[in-house]
Amino acid sequence: MAGMTIRVLLTDDDALVRAGLALILGGSSQIEVVGEAANGHEAVERVRAGGIDVVLMDIRMPVMDGIAATEAVLALPEAPKVIVLTTFDADAYVVRALAAGANGFLLKDTPPADIVDAIARVVAGEPMLSPAITEQLIRQVTDAVPDARAGQAVERIACLTDREREVAVAVGRGASNAEIAADLHMSVATVKAHISHLFTKLDATNRVQVAIAMHEAGLL
Amino acid sequence: MAGMTIRVLLTDDDALVRAGLALILGGSSQIEVVGEAANGHEAVERVRAGGIDVVLMDIRMPVMDGIAATEAVLALPEAPKVIVLTTFDADAYVVRALAAGANGFLLKDTPPADIVDAIARVVAGEPMLSPAITEQLIRQVTDAVPDARAGQAVERIACLTDREREVAVAVGRGASNAEIAADLHMSVATVKAHISHLFTKLDATNRVQVAIAMHEAGLL
């Protein structure tokens, strides 16, 4: 995949918007617009045909809206990445789009260079949100109540060594010692030693309590 | 403000980290490191003295941690922007830092170029998060509303017998078989049998996974 061109599908009911995007993306040598769709249904069909890496998806469209189309597209085999690109930054849209699995959410006033950058980052597996969207998410998260317990759990986890923390995360996932050893390329004996240290540091008597501590701290 | 150099204060209890950051930021012509602080208290004093546009803030520090320092710094007149820069991406830290008003939250493994970019964007009034942090926020927001995983977990837990559920809850608390036997007035052998049933019913291979399922279902 490295160095290959990124094949993009434009989905928007407005032909002018599609043309504008095609123009913007045409300026990048790594990106190639290989298709256009005027609604969600067309987009799903085009993705099913294969050869799409990223879908730029409008939300408000006739026939099938962008949220439903995002879900449908991501359910396909060899699902591409989806970036929702819209003028509407309503809270409900953002949450629903992200819940549908969208890898990015950009507003249409995003500078051309940033759109190109976003496509590259999303292909690399990073999420990409417009600053205004990020602000929204932050507001939503911070409005929720702060958790005192979580704070304490984090305090204790902060004093773990790197290796111990890696093991702790694996324990929190429910992995066995053998699985952890394989994942982290160490012997089962070493895993056990780390876990013993975790018990004293996290004030636990068995691995379940370690797992609970990790969950409370949100390291998962 | 446009075109002027951005005056940065580095705050970290580790002198090596400060030196590394100074080196990274020294490569940018728009950025000038005008001060360093080894803890939150020093940082607040330095900001109070004036002439700081952006504070890079570690979280874990002696005397005054980064969260408290962020709040204090932002409460000052002519408050600078604050970017929290840490190795710990625990949910609780992120939420608390953002609730304290941090304008950015970066992990220390962020590429140098991105750190420089983040500083510029934050000065421009945009929030800036590491991709991993953005993912966390997205997860938190999308989990909060409908949570499909929890739904599935509840489905499976619904088909447990009363006794099995009692045992499962105890396992979720991190209790040993002996403790469960004592609590529920049954023999250790019986506890083990119930737990074996839990494994098949909850599709788990060990007790930690049972504990996770109970947590996801919210039975704790």
Next chain:
DNA sequence: GGAGTCATGATCACAGTTGACCGTCTCACC
């Protein structure tokens, strides 16, 4: 009397304990 729940002991696998070794870093101290 068959379906379902609860209970049990014997057997085997795995989790957890202990003590040890090696490399790295720090800090005197000469």
Next chain:
DNA sequence: GGTGAGACGGTCAACTGTGATCATGACTCC
């Protein structure tokens, strides 16, 4: 500036005890 003690992180093997599986029996309730 070399060197040696001490602390720490990471690794490991062998021992012990708890956890997990299996086969089985007693009880209740249509």
